[in-house]
Amino acid sequence: MRTARDLPSNGTTSADPADSTLRNRSSESTFSSAIFTWDEIRTHVLPEDKWLVIDGDVYDISKWSRRHPGGKAIISHYAGQDASDAFGAFHRDRQYVSKYLNMYRIGKVKGYDNHRSDLSRDFSDLRDLTKKMGLYEPNYWFYVFHLSHIIVLEIAAYMVVSLLGGTVLSWILAAVLIGTSQTQGSWLNHDFGHLSVFKSTKANLIAQKLVFTGIQGVSASWWKYRHYLHHSKPNVIDKDPDIKMEVFLLVGDTIPVEMAKSKKGFMPYQHQHQYFTVLSPLLLVVYYYYEVLRFVFKRREWLDLFLMMLYFVRYFYFFLPLTGLFGAYIILYLGRVIQSAWFVWVSQSNHIPMAVEHDEQDKHWVPLQMHATCNLESSPFIDWFTGHLNFQIEHHLFPTMPRHNLSKIKPQVESLCKKHNIPYINKPFWTAMFDILRSLRKSGNLWYDMSHTNDLLVQ
Structure with a gap:
């Protein structure tokens, strides 16, 4: 040959x-x-x-x-x-x-x-069905509303500080509004990044630069790099950057054992389910800014850097006269902490409790995505709160589909999974939140037990 x-x-x-x-x-x-x-x-x-x-x-x-x-x-x-x-x-x-x-x-x-395989043929038919149903056609009014309420929330933060003066209460209220605006901006960035709003790829990417980099102060190019890798091989060790969190956390059943055997890591991982709640939002704000800036300078993403600088210039231009430097910083940091906690709990509820494995060459796209994702039950509030990422299964199978259409293909996806004996997991919201902690506790205990066993064998 x-x-x-x-x-x-x-x-x-x-x-x-x-x-x-x-x-x-x-x-x-x-x-x-x-x-x-x-x-x-x-x-x-x-x-x-x-x-x-x-x-x-x-x-x-x-x-x-x-x-x-x-x-x-x-x-x-x-x-x-x-x-x-x-x-x-x-x-x-x-x-x-x-x-x-x-x-x-x-x-x-x-x-x-x-x-x-029959699964491959059935999924190909299902993808054809999504096109026939017109599920890749966006509702532009949906996105106009979301962009508008993001802007309104940020304006409201300025107004609260302006009306209430430089009080601690006004700072907290402003931070909540900023954090909510930033989180909803993250969901909108997610839509643009997946090319699901406009038919033109270029239009989506330009909008993403303006929304994510210009309105949120974070590099859109960094987001695309990480997030596309995640979708390509979700929860796959050494291929999904979202599970490479050994600095703070160990996830799944395999990584804790491998880390214990290699004697790497310095955190008390047996307590990670406890410090995750308190420390993760605080540390992630610092860690991700470090990673973003490192990425921007390494890849020479100068437009992203310029837009990020404009965001901070705009922010301090409006807040400094009202709060002074200290107050402006407190509102900014608290807003980022709220956004970080909100985003992490929502995004990880779909993935951390699921299987974390090494890559398998012959694994079909559907089980690859299904074993790493789960859904949260839907309601108008939960849909808004999660940016429709409560339909994570459908989003991972059809990542360019506008999020407001994901629920429309859900019955067909469930039927496909039932036919091929693939678990389709749909959890209540609070069950999914607590499953994060249960999963982290299990992984931390695996690391601790293996580390303890290794120490005994050395002795």
């Missing part, structure tokens, strides 16, 4: 349309007859030699991964694997993207269609 090194190189560092056309023709004529086995494909997982499969076609992404708009890491997560469903989930216009992807096509998988 021929390998990529036996074939003429079809990689390029140019996105010129003429070059693309030439490469497409070359792919069709030269590589269309090349057939590869899965055993061979799975060997191409090195940084300088990466293949992946989409709909039965094999692509050499060794050069393309460095130019991939979503970043090198996210596409590399599927090296040696079938990326069909992930590709479909992240790319709304498959025909447009395929036009460029074809220049990296080197052949096909032997017997691909014959080995597709």
